[in-house]
Amino acid sequence: MKNITKLWIGLGIMGLLTPLGLLATGDAWGEWGSEAFKDMVGFVPKGLERFSDFFSAPFADYTISGTGDVSGYIISAFSGMLLVILLTWTVGKIFTHNDE
């Protein structure tokens, strides 16, 4: 594969620009927290309440405790990209063929 430095730089620029994604307020449809259902339909469905906290992610909603919304979002973007790269690099090396 030829030099893809430009693409890595592009990822870095995108990481720095991610706070633009914070400008839009509100949740995506169907991604509300369980409490929101009290206002929307008047009750929190039992099963939804039971399983909504099945797992607590360490950096929920791309926030990092001790940092601000914007800096936490940027740190989340870069650490998330790094984790995705590590995962796809490892899995990719296993599930591709070597034709050097």
Added chain:
Amino acid sequence: MHIPDGYLSPQTCAVMYAAAAPFWYTAAKKLKKNLSSKMVPLLSVFSAFSFVIMMFNAPVPGGTTAHATGGVLIAIILGPWAAVMGVSAALFIQALFFGDGGILAFGANVFNMAVILPFVGYWIYKLTAGSSGPGSSRQWLGAALGGYVGINMAALAAAIEFGLQPLLFHTANGTPLYCPYNISQAVPAMLFAHMTVAGIAEGLVTAGVLVFLKKSMPEVLAAT
């Protein structure tokens, strides 16, 4: 479109894991056969791109938000099976570390965004572009249409999964146990957000990045 835990019943989640599993298995076999290890850095770059583009939430009229996924782009550059792997990896990191999409609902999210989205987008792209050469207007159109239709079909699948919950899983008196919105509420809401905003974003991202690659890094497209 990242379904959180609690919206789908455990039974639905199990069915969706079962629906996603054969695609992971086949992706692993297909990539072993068809993808060279030299392409792994490119797969990593575009998987990370998929992760980060999903952080760019755009406002949807009515107070919700939506975003592009980059899944159709991976399918066009590296093939739909590479997109299954790349988008699944992005979704996995999102669920595990950032709580974006549930762990129980991970199979459903993979089926919608890492299977339906790249495959539908890729087919539309292929149908539109036909055998026209790289850089032709039919290719850009195919990429834009593929992105638009692919993400909308994924949103439709998610809406059906949401909408079946009150029908299938409720208490004796009919009170919903999980997602309380039925098909006639979930489908229009999801399609509205994706037809007006996310579909256009996905189409622009898919065609835009292809134009950029064609203009400034044609060797990337030639290598695929």
